[in-house]
Amino acid sequence: MDPDRVRAELPASAPALLRYALLLTHNEHDAADLVQDTMVRALQAADRFDGRSSLTTWLRRIMHNLWVDQARAGRETPSEEIAELVEAQWRDDAYTVDAETVVHRAQVRDELLDALTHMPTIYRTAVVLHDVEGLTVAEISVVTGVGLPAAKQRLRRGRMMLVSALAQGPTGPTRRVPMHCWEARSQVSDYIDGALDGAPARALEAHLVGCQTCPPLYASLVATRDALAHDRARQDPDTVVPAELAARIDELMRHR
Numbered sequence: 655m656d657p658d659r660v661r662a663e664l665p666a667s668a669p670a671l672l673r674y675a676l677l678l679t680h681n682e683h684d685a686a687d688l689v690q691d692t693m694v695r696a697l698q699a700a701d702r703f704d705g706r707s708s709l710t711t712w713l714r715r716i717m718h719n720l721w722v723d724q725a726r727a728g729r730e731t732p733s734e735e736i737a738e739l740v741e742a743q744w745r746d747d748a749y750t751v752d753a754e755t756v757v758h759r760a761q762v763r764d765e766l767l768d769a770l771t772h773m774p775t776i777y778r779t780a781v782v783l784h785d786v787e788g789l790t791v792a793e794i795s796v797v798t799g800v801g802l803p804a805a806k807q808r809l810r811r812g813r814m815m816l817v818s819a820l821a822q823g824p825t826g827p828t829r830r831v832p833m834h835c836w837e838a839r840s841q842v843s844d845y846i847d848g849a850l851d852g853a854p855a856r857a858l859e860a861h862l863v864g865c866q867t868c869p870p871l872y873a874s875l876v877a878t879r880d881a882l883a884h885d886r887a888r889q890d891p892d893t894v895v896p897a898e899l900a901a902r903i904d905e906l907m908r909h910r
């Protein structure tokens with residue numbers, strides 16, 4: 655793509671970038687800095703944008719890489735340790751959550767965003783891009799620079815992390831059902847997205863009917879996904895870029 659065209663279209667991407675940055679940082683000042691840093695990096699690399707993805711996807715990838723670098727510099731807790739801990743909980747057939755508590759907290763925006771903020775960056779990014787911004791898993795793999803299976807795993811694990819972060823703890827025991835709980839729980843993310851059909855979907859549905867511990871987890875996953883999807887609607891239809899950030903972007907454009 656013509657670098658001049660990239661530069662001309664950058665300011666129009668500011669609202670989408672700011673919305674994404676706010677969900678990553680949960681801090682208006684840090685979000686504005688992240689948007690500006692992304693714009694600077696994009697201006698420097700404008701001649702390397704080949705147009706194979708949308709400009710917004712390319713910018714999100716730049717922002718994602720900047721944010722991951724910042725998280726690493728800040729010595730974020732190793733994401734795999736957290737992921738394995740949460741997945742170990744979900745592998746336990748007796749593990750469940752109080753769905754009413756999770757649903758309530760997911761509907762309180764500050765609590766939802768706080769839970770997101772404490773998730774490891776790579777998993778938070780997958781959840782935000784998919785359930786807030788509406789990107790497909792394939793698009794997330796492009797933004798984050800990982801393969802499709804890894805992007806799908808990050809989304810599944812991220813949703814589990816978010817529910818567990820919002821929950822108070824496990825409740826009653828399970829009883830024998832058509833499939834093991836972990837098998838069902840590992841497929842729920844695909845089921846929610848309509849990517850599971852036929853016999854696997856019917857087996858999962860039968861499991862949910864007979865299991866005592868999995869339905870609250872399923873309900874909580876759906877509720878948190880829907881809360882994230884509706885978060886944009888709870889804001890202004892178009893994210894308003896603050897005057898100070900708009901001035902910074904304008905200054906960048908005038909000196910390029």
